Amino acid sequence: MKENIAVIGGGQMGSQIAALAAMAGYKTSLYDENKDNLDYRYKFVEENIKNLIDKKIYNKNKLDAYKQNLELNYSLENVIKDKTFIIEAVVEKYEVKLEIFQKISNILDEKVVMATNSSFIQASEISKHCNYPERFINMHFFYPPIRMDLIEISHPENVSEDTLKRTKTVSENMGRSVVVLKKETPGFIVNRMLAALVDEAYELYDEGIADFKDIDLAIKKGLNHPLGPFELSDYSGLDIHYYAKLKKFRESGDPKDEPKDFLKEKVVRGDLGVKTGKGFYEYLED
Numbered sequence: 001m002k003e004n005i006a007v008i009g010g011g012q013m014g015s016q017i018a019a020l021a022a023m024a025g026y027k028t029s030l031y032d033e034n035k036d037n038l039d040y041r042y043k044f045v046e047e048n049i050k051n052l053i054d055k056k057i058y059n060k061n062k063l064d065a066y067k068q069n070l071e072l073n074y075s076l077e078n079v080i081k082d083k084t085f086i087i088e089a090v091v092e093k094y095e096v097k098l099e100i101f102q103k104i105s106n107i108l109d110e111k112v113v114m115a116t117n118s119s120f121i122q123a124s125e126i127s128k129h130c131n132y133p134e135r136f137i138n139m140h141f142f143y144p145p146i147r148m149d150l151i152e153i154s155h156p157e158n159v160s161e162d163t164l165k166r167t168k169t170v171s172e173n174m175g176r177s178v179v180v181l182k183k184e185t186p187g188f189i190v191n192r193m194l195a196a197l198v199d200e201a202y203e204l205y206d207e208g209i210a211d212f213k214d215i216d217l218a219i220k221k222g223l224n225h226p227l228g229p230f231e232l233s234d235y236s237g238l239d240i241h242y243y244a245k246l247k248k249f250r251e252s253g254d255p256k257d258e259p260k261d262f263l264k265e266k267v268v269r270g271d272l273g274v275k276t277g278k279g280f281y282e283y284l285e286d
């Protein structure tokens, strides 16, 4: 089946997920409630693709496919028209995602796949409040999606075979390695393991045992990781870490899960990492 794809949310993830879909040959529409952000991201991803072509990582056809197959859309109602496959990548807030899916699952027909790229929210937490729960699935990409070769697929127990099969096909056609989880779990495989590392790094920093730069250096040199936990947090976005932690804390009530004050302060100030130019580190525009 030739899917028509809509990506809802055109931030750092959604803009590149839409690019991956377009470069794989799918007609794709990308929507964000913030028009300026969407226009900026479109150009930003175009520059990234050109850069990858210069480095001979992509061939030139990718840029043509990006331009030919991807259209920007400025209305939620319009972006889902005639679509067969939806990928949601808006801000990591449960209420926002739920509102979108409740709205669109009332309009879309029963064959449309509804995937979320959420890092921590399970598809079943959303699907149980929506029409066609068997059409919901987690399709978890990694930043930056146009470079990172993995999609984790996770699904509620009652997912339809058709939904799972088509999600795997789209993921593979995007040229990505795919893992399918047997059961839902917050954070899937990678973020669940990564959370343990980042939590411990934040704990060390909070206890004043070492500066965040030294913790990053220790992990890079001692464990041969390409990025330290604070650099990685900056790349994924400090808001993602904050909201994920807040969700866990609200569910468990365990003080260990409460987001650290230094993290909350940065999120409140809008220092969200690379995407805002400042997080733990500062990033100069080039």
Ligand SMILES: NC(=O)c1ccc[n+]([C@@H]2O[C@H](COP(=O)([O-])OP(=O)(O)OC[C@H]3O[C@@H](n4cnc5c(N)ncnc54)[C@H](O)[C@@H]3O)[C@@H](O)[C@H]2O)c1
Binding pocket: 008, 009, 010, 011, 012, 013, 014, 031, 032, 033, 034, 037, 089, 090, 091, 092, 093, 096, 100, 117, 118, 119, 120, 140, 141, 142, 143, 235, 236, 237, 240, 275
């Ligand atoms: N950043 C990562 O490394 C990463 C990796 C995997 C998955 N994710 C997930 O991807 C999702 C998006 O993360 P991001 O890093 O792209 O964040 P981002 O802040 O860059 O983008 C979020 C976008 O959502 C838009 N938005 C907010 N409310 C909206 C609404 N009601 N309708 C339409 N658009 C709306 C914002 O304007 C913004 O452009 C989150 O669920 C996150 O957990 C992030």
